[in-house]
Amino acid sequence: MSAQPLIRSHDVTRRFGAVEALGPLSLHGARGEFVSIVGPSGCGKSTMLEIVGGLQRPDSGSVFVAGVPLEGPRDETAIVFQDSATLPWRTVLDNVAFSLEARGVARDERRDIARRGLETVGLAAFAAHYPAQLSGGMRQRVALARALVTEPDLILADEPFGALDEQTRLLMSDELLAVVDRLGCGVLFITHSIQEAVLLSDRILVMSARPGRIVDEITVPLERPRTSEVLSSTAAAECVSRIWALIRREAQVAMQGAS
């Protein structure tokens, strides 16, 4: 990993009233590195993502992004939220262009860029549609395109493919890998799918049940650039079953702790 990581959090905690939602949690991620987080529902994954995105402040601990203490949202970070967050009154094209509009990019230019972004996610034909005319998975692709068009150095994605069917999920994973390689950006990626985590990630962090901490870390032994074809390799299959074993143990511990 490079000398100065893109993200470094140290002992981050967050509580909501009496609920200890998160931590203490420490993680790091480098430029160009794809890091996935898997963990049980409600363990604080979205919370951690929003903290790294500068949308929430941790109650204690520190977060550095690009070597600077995080004070709030930064321009070079793009967030894909767990629900697609499309604006119903804007066309698909103008939804994608929205992130550029916020940066003050001129109308024609941002629409050109947005059109290319829509091609990346396979929705060029739907530019003039409204979100209500799209399926949930398609809306999620709009949100992904909106994040990608700003050419971020850090992408924070909260289960962006959760609503997609298996085939589209694989195709989108390939597209995401290609874009990430082109931009050379770091990615923090939340998913419920172990296969997806193995396909996409350089490193996978396994979180405990709430309050979420990192309990395991797996380095994926697969070369990049890669495509969804690696999933049929024995190395990938071994990796998936190893993570399964880890998570099963974690789930058992969590259940015993709860009873």
Next chain:
Amino acid sequence: MTLSDSALADTPVAPARPASRGVPPPLVLGIGLLAAWWAIAALVDSAVMPTPVTAVERLLVNLQSTRFLDSAADTVLRLLTAYVGVAVVGAVTGFLLGLARFWAAAVSPLLYAVYSVPKIVLFPLFLLFLGLGDASQVGFAFFSGVLPMVLLVSAAAAAVPPLPLKLAASLRMSTPAVITKIVLPSILPAFAGALRLTFGLTFLGLLIAEMFTGVSGLGYELLRNVPLVRMGDIVGEVVLVILIALAPAIGLRTLETRVRARFGTTTEGDGR
């Protein structure tokens, strides 16, 4: 599903609008009611219940008189003044109230309390403070419409969905940009609904005020004819009131449907 989905995408553009085919149901109902009126008028004593023809005849005669025309014009002008006031003052107040949680929490219960009081009991106050003329009539009409406008708009402004706001925050949008690009479009459907609802309430308030204090206006004309038992005139005026209300009501309804289709999170109407 392929990645391009292009087969589905031949005809894109605006959200679907309810199809209007053949005779619109409201028109059918209107004609039906007219027929019923006619039948009843034919069955009962015509001195109490004039036929549509008599009513319209009386209306046409009245419309020849300058005094009556002036009265109708007065009503329309007062209605316009009050309604513009309701729309502007109500929307701005409601919007600010919705954004300022503290004030919304402090003021809303009060507004609901006042709203639930039958407004007519407060009319003497208007007379006391605004006198017998236009001011108290317009004031009362305004008062009849403005509270629902404030309540509906402030509820919508307070209920802007959090996710678009989070998105805006992550994009570091300025507060004015958040207001124009997210908050205002989000509350537009509620505002359109409130515009439709408050029009009727404002008009009702005005007619009542005119009945009590007028020296002109359709409300005054209506009541003036009661002791004289001029049923043809009265019903003729009711027809005129309906006609005056009809065009804005249909227009506002259409506006609301379109705004909801374009700006609403879901495409359904409100079923009323």
